Amino acid sequence: MWSPELLGYDFGPGHPMAPARLDLTMGLVRALGLLDDDADLRVVRPEPAPDDVLELVHEPAYVAAVRAASEHGTPDPARGLGTEDDPVFRGMHEAAARIVAGSYEAAGEIAAGRTRHAVNVAGGMHHAKAGAASGFCVYNDAAVAIRRLLDDGVERVAYVDLDAHHGDGVEEAFWDDPRVLTVSVHQSGATLFPGTGHPTDLGGPGAEGTAVNVALPRRTDGARWLRAVDAVVPPVLRAFRPEVLVTQHGCDAHGEDPLSDLDVSVDAQRTATTWMHGLSHELTDGRWLALGGGGYAIARVVPLVWSAVVGEVVHRPVTAGVPLPAAWRERVAEVAGFDAPLAFGPEVEVRRWSSGYDPDDDVDRAVAATRRAVFPLLGLDAHFD
């Protein structure tokens, strides 16, 4: 799902959510040949979603408030509009509704069996609430896409959120819904926005065990982040048996990202993407919708991670050692003023959870807290599965 008009989601100069992150990403995707002609590949240009689609998860009064902000510049801080995180800009409603349309239409194609994999790198606006903007997110395209899947007859959807920040808006939208498993691997809310996503947050009445939260300590590195993903995501997905997998690939967990304190390399995030792809083939007959998300190291991280995501989706995987095309590197130097890496980096060594629990390691303790809290609710053994 891509259109240059998606670059219109722009909170203005100095805001971390700069459209250049998407522009440089699509530049690299094209330079790597990932969208070259292929009978099995289609690029769809989304048009802004109509109100009835937005209202699948948002309150009509909130949609009206976004429109007023968008057309007249009217702030509404009680609804998160006109705040430091979410300043009001002209065309905000259409720009945010276009992102939603990308994820909504992709979900419809997957539900109808017309495609197996789809990707919307502009999507993943996981903080938006039913009645409020939050954390750079105006409309929650991820929640709308999941709602569409359910409305189209899908019985169980798994959502995996790899962003450095807790996927609070999506979790909240399906907190009481046993048909949707939300799994979020993030820097602990004790040290990072939005402050939620604790291992003991498990889902509402009748849906206990369908919210899964891994709250990691600051400075978790790529190898240990992958260990945490490996220890939680595959077992809970296998137990839940989803029919469709939706993944959010916010890449702000990188060490160079200005908005988190994690230290997860591009190649660790690339590896996690290959795992998500593999899980879709193992569990959902390949029915997989991948979304973007946060990510504010706009030249050296975001384009690389999301090219790897697109590469998996289109079955042209970007593997270790693939060079970054010279013309694209020159453009990065021009736009961002510094050098891009020369190539995708080496494979990250993974020390899988099955190799044994280390109680002296703070990442292992965080993982164990999640497994203890949620595994029994899914019929899993916290020690052995």
Ligand SMILES: [Zn+2]
């Ligand atoms: Zn595939």
Ligand SMILES: [Zn+2]
């Ligand atoms: Zn984030």
